[in-house]
Amino acid sequence: MTPVLRVRDLTVSFSGSDGAVTAVDGLSFDLARGEVLGLVGESGSGKSTVGLAAMGLHDAARTSVGGSVTVGGVEVVGAPDARLRGLRGARIAMVFQDALASLSPFHSVGEQLAEAYRIHSGVGRAAARTRAADMLDRVGIPAARARDYPHQFSGGMRQRVMIGMALVNAPDVLIADEPTTALDARVQRQVLSLLAELRQESGTAVLLITHDVGVVAETCDRMLVMRGGHLIEEGPTGRLLTTAEHPYTRALIGAAPTLTSTPGTRLPTVPAARAGAFLSAATASRPAAVSGGAGLGAGLAGHRRSASPGPGDAAAGAAPEDAARAGAFLSAATASRPAAVSGGPGLGAGLAGHRRSAPPGPGDVAADTTAAAEELGASSAGEILSAATARRSASPGAVAADGIVMGSGAAEGPLAEVVDLHVEFGGRRRGPWGRRGEPVRAVRGVGLRIEPGETLGLVGESGSGKSTTARVFAGLQRPTAGGVRFDGRDIARAAVDARLRRELSRDVQLVFQDPYASLNPRRTVEEIVTTGLRIHTDLDAAARRARAAELLEQVGLDPAHLTRYPHEFSGGQRQRIGIARALAPRPRLIIADEPVSALDVSVQAQVLNLLMDLRDELGLSLLFVSHDLAVVRHFCDRVAVMRAGVVVESGPRDEVFDEPKAVYTRELLAATM
Structure with a gap:
């Protein structure tokens, strides 16, 4: 039987100022009708580049694509635009990870789904609207919200809209690039069940690009593991999860926390193989991968984004530290203590300098372009932690060696708390002169406290109000x-x-989920990372630059990349930059809003290990917002569960997970893979 998707000797290279960057090198595989194939790998492995190549979305002027990719026997590589427009949406569709960048802000979600369906089916507008409403309902969004715009949805809801748009034409092949990354357990299971239903009804084949081993175990027939643009191992999912032959595959599987993991213990990290172990010379010099790509409109309706993936999105400048990071900092992460109390401003930028592009919309309860934290390596520079610890014990108002003035510090009581908290957003106006609708009650009567040195996990589905809190x-x-x-x-x-x-702005820092939305595209990495140092210290330019270089090393990036801009990095690298920025002022409280939801399991382990070390060494407090119950159980001391703006249950971690009292909490635990 002819496969619906056939890839042979696929090679993808990007042109850049430093020469060609090879993102995928000699990849071959088949995808049969009705099959679900999991494509797994770390950020920078090339897995997203494979999806873009299958859609024919690379810019021919800046990208070289070799080999063959056929969809239902139709060649994609080198195909004219007219042929590709006929394939995209009808025969092959793609769900991208970045929902906000992939949906048009100028059209309602219903209009966008209806347009994608009408272009390929030729039906009238009324029939297209009916189909759009049906698809929204199937992905868990009430049809009544078809008239709402993307900014009025939370991040998880926007991802559901994207999935509905990709499925609206029942394509032969669906490429899903991290489709459930930011979704809570219940919605994730709903979406995966929908994909399984579509597969059974129409024989749609799915190429699932993900870092979530649990999702692969639940949904995929076969599994391909990539690293540095190369195929490392492939085979039936069950066999690879239990008896994988390659040590890299085994390490990826072992790095993921589960509901049965011992809380608070260090997670195993993936040993970083030297580039020469399995990479060609070209790849070894710059392993790369496209993390983003064209918008969903491009894949479904032939609409082109204003910018196509370039060498930066291919992890330009990733050198061996991205796909095959030198073993030094990874071994330090497990054998030593990751020292990293010195990154750039997260909240400092938000409060004192860098302004967000837009306020939260009425329905954007859990979103507001939250942004980034990924592939965080560890430094063994213990003296940094020692100095930071000494500073924490210094008297109020003391000046640290780096020029940062320490906060006053309360002697007793919680570090932070909210009492009977209510947050409402104004209702949407019906027409230019219409009356406003009922206000959205995002948070209702919430009471929470965070003790010094404590990690409070805030759990809830998309739209629950946790990010607003x-x-x-x-x-x-x-x-x-x-x-x-x-x-x-x-x-x-x-x-x-x-x-x-x-x-x-010094004491409270934010680590966001979306790396691209939280970094100023007009500033270099050095300017981004040193914003907090300029605000809170008297360091001169040379000292700030040296500090920024140190910070990049701590998060696993090359200090030579200080002069580059955010668009020149992969999504994972941009998240590392956000982490470095947040650590610079040496905060007392870090608010981490889904900081590991978009990360590879190996990188997730590095981030969690680092945050645990910071908490233990510095008495750092954290508010950890997440939908991943396994991560929350492993990392947090106490847990609060939110739903529809209300805390339905809270208490010590073991009590909430082992003896949940609320029905909703039990439902979340039951849905966790």
């Missing part, structure tokens, strides 16, 4: 009612108290 803790969202205090001080006063605002 986190923004209130950070001082980025004014409460409608209720009290908010940090270190005994009223956070609400920051709006009129410049000194308090400055102190908060």
